[in-house]
Amino acid sequence: MVPHLVTALTGPINELEQRILDSMPAIERWFRLEWMEHTPPIYTSVDIRNAGFKLAPVDTNLFPGGWNNLTTAMLPLAVQAAQAAIEKICPEAKNLLIIPENHTRNTFYLTNVLQLQRIFSTAGLNVRIGSINPEIKDVTPITLPNGENIVLEPVVRSKRRLGLKDFDPCTILLNNDLSAGAPGILEELHEQFLLPPLHAGWSVRRKSTHFQSYEEVAKRFGKMLGIDPWLINPMFNQCGEVNFAEGTGMECLRSNVDALLTKIKRKYKEYGINEKPFVVVKADNGTYGMGIMTVRDVSDLDQLNRKTRNKMSV
Amino acid sequence: MVPHLVTALTGPINELEQRILDSMPAIERWFRLEWMEHTPPIYTSVDIRNAGFKLAPVDTNLFPGGWNNLTTAMLPLAVQAAQAAIEKICPEAKNLLIIPENHTRNTFYLTNVLQLQRIFSTAGLNVRIGSINPEIKDVTPITLPNGENIVLEPVVRSKRRLGLKDFDPCTILLNNDLSAGAPGILEELHEQFLLPPLHAGWSVRRKSTHFQSYEEVAKRFGKMLGIDPWLINPMFNQCGEVNFAEGTGMECLRSNVDALLTKIKRKYKEYGINEKPFVVVKADNGTYGMGIMTVRDVSDLDQLNRKTRNKMSV
Structure with missing residues (x-):
């Protein structure tokens, strides 16, 4: 649909x-x-x-946020999809632990986490939210702008399992994109389903x-x-090491951008498209829109100001 | 939901x-x-x-109609459910044949069939409607009260398969409750999925x-x-042969109704329910609300008029 x-x-x-x-x-x-x-x-x-x-598609996020943007009409579809996923992955599941990002003051993000909790609760699981933020030391209720409450709890790690006090989940849903690498607390959880798996994190992807x-x-x-x-x-091309701050690897970038613009121009001509082609330069492991720059001519790359260079240094 | x-x-x-x-x-x-x-x-x-x-639950229909009663908001859920069912039963499916009831002048029923066709089309199948009504000898378009068109086509039976001219379905969806027994044309279709299976028909159930x-x-x-x-x-009890027209088997019916009313009264007392119990007498193989009668006292059974007796003779 x-x-x-x-x-x-x-x-x-x-x-x-x-x-x-x-x-x-x-x-x-x-x-x-x-x-x-x-x-x-x-x-x-x-x-x-x-x-x-x-x-x-220009970007694929394996730890999607923005669930709070779903309209009321779309919510039942999300619940039904969650039910189908549970049925396939772990029909015997009772408890689900959501691991959110660590930023606790971004209430827009937390509204998203609460919505995710609601979707999987309605789908038929006991869902609680376990923070791996070291600052969360106790059960922490947070009131959101819409008046609802979300409760973050500190995770408890045993030798083989991750959970909360008095809450042993069989499935752990990551909503934390692991940009900084998979923390040790999430490793070697061989008895529990960890979804998505650790190698989906931006430290690996x-x-x-x-x-x-x-x-x-x-x-x-x-x-x-x-x-x-x-x-x-x-269309895309890949460069190896590029360092905008130090200006290294720029030759590869320049020739790749040039080659892509030429290929796109050829396609535009083939289809009679009367537009100016552009290339988007992205860091290979960037997230949150960091390290992204639009280039319409290879000479743009010679005139980067300090702000752009900083933005590109992820 | x-x-x-x-x-x-x-x-x-x-x-x-x-x-x-x-x-x-x-x-x-x-x-x-x-x-x-x-x-x-x-x-x-x-x-x-x-x-x-x-x-x-008081009645379970394995060949449900009334799909046209679904609100627009429920339709995407039906489509998603259909997709999940296809994925489980026959993911490689391309073509689906719907076998409707034989009554071609009931446009309310046909509006329901068209909706069913739409649900499975949107779910990703080529769906056509094959009538087993011997009166349907050619492709028969019928305009419905809402202005939409439904097309009934005569089924074509080969030795091992059922289909239409130039349409070979891998799955056949029955929306015909087979009250009159499974017709020969639907038997021995061992190469195709027949859903629900023939033994779900009212001639067997x-x-x-x-x-x-x-x-x-x-x-x-x-x-x-x-x-x-x-x-x-x-709560329920079952009688063997009861014939309302001839008045046979009424003794069993009377004692079963009496026993049930007593059991219900006891339950009402247990829960402090201040209502008059009733029993619904149904034909064991009845459909379309035929053969149904409400009894609040066993003496009701002695005073059946001719109309009720006729209605109970399915």
């Missing part, structure tokens, strides 16, 4: 969209068969850019690996649908 | 309801474990009577068997929840 966006386009439906709508049964079947081969992550959010002529895998998937999907996979796939 | 009924009670929540709400995680887990042992039917509708102090099984389930559920299973289970 697609959410109806308030900003929905009102113009005529374009060719790509029509092709996707017409092929819905084939697409759904393709996904059903893919899910048999590949277990999907317990949850994901994907940022999608829609250029009208092209529609592509690389955007370049993700886009390479996505490119393969887009090719197969494009073949099935009879479309140019470029229409759903962002 | 529960639908919000327009007729929702506004009084204080009663003890049974509160117990169920409080035990939601335990109940959902119980269902998850049950579904591992017992495959649920592809679809079912259940008539539930809510007496306030007691809440019990017996209400008494169903309520006996339900009683067992209610006992286990009541034990898990710590409640008297009577609160969710309709």
Whole structure:
């Protein structure tokens, strides 16, 4: 089901969209068969850019926030999806522990965590929130801007399990993206389901690996649908070490940006698209929109000011 | 998820309801474990009577109609449930054939069939409607009161498969309750999924068997929840052959009704319920509300008029 966006386009439906709508049964079947081969992550959010002529994912978050942005109408779908996931992964589950990010003063983020707790409670689990923030030493109720209360509790680690005082979960749901690396307290929990697994954290993940895998998937999907996979796939290139502060690795960046802009120009010409191409430079392991820069001409890279250089140093 | 009924009670929540709400995680887990042992039917509708102090199923339909009664808000949930069912039963499915009831002039019923077609189409299947009504000899479009069109097509039977001209389904969804017995055209289809299976039809099913099984389930559920299973289970007794037209078997009916009324009175006394008990007499294989009669006193059975006797002769 697609959410109806308030900003929905009102113009005529374009060719790509029509092709996707017409092929819905084939697409759904393709996904059903893919899910048999590949277990999907317990949850994901994907940022999608829609250029009208092209529609592509630009960021995939395996520890999604923003659950509080779901409309009331979408909530039952989230609950039903959670039930299906529990049924597949651990039908015997009773207790679920959510590990949130450590920032306790971001009430917008905590409203999101409370919503996540509500979704999995309604799906039929006892859900509590265990903080791995060392500052959380006691049961900590926090009142949110909407008047609701969220309760953070300090986690208790035993030799083989993680839980709370008097709460032994069989499943642990990470909503902490582990940017700083997997903390020891989450390691060697072989008796409990840890979802997503530790190797999904940003200390291990690389955007370049993700886009390479996505490119393969887009090719197969494009073949099935009879479309140019470029229409759903962002072109990319990868540089090794680049240090904006010290100015090292800039030569690789410059030549990659140049090569990409040329390839995109060629595609735009092929499709008669009258737009100026651009490339987005991202840190391979960046999160929270850090280390992101838009470049429309390779000469832009020679004129970086100090602020941009700092932003790019993740 | 529960639908919000327009007729929702506004009084204080009663003890049974509160117990169920409080035990939601335990109940959902119980269902998850049950579904591992017992495959649920592809679809079912259940008539539930809510007496306030007691809440019990009184009729279970394995070929449910009324899909057109779903509100727009419930539709995505039905689609998601259909997707989950397909994924479990036959993820490789492409084509689904719906076999509706034979009555082609009941446009309310056909609106229901069209909705069912829409649900499974949106879930990702090519869905067409194959009639086993011998009067349907060609592709038959029918315009419904809401202006939409439904297309009935004559089924084509080969030695081992059932389909339409140029349409070979891997799955056949029965929305025909087979009251008159399973027609030969549906038998020995060993290569295709037939859902629900033929033995779910009313020519085989017996209400008494169903309520006996339900009683067992209610006992286990009541034990898990710590409640008297009577609160969710309709008491019942079964007679052998009863013929209202000829007046045979009435003695068994009279003594069963009497025994049930006595048992219910005892329960009402136990719970301090100030109501007059009643028994509903039903034909063991009846459908469409045929063969149903309410009795508040055993003497009611002696004063049946001709109309009631006719109604009870299914």
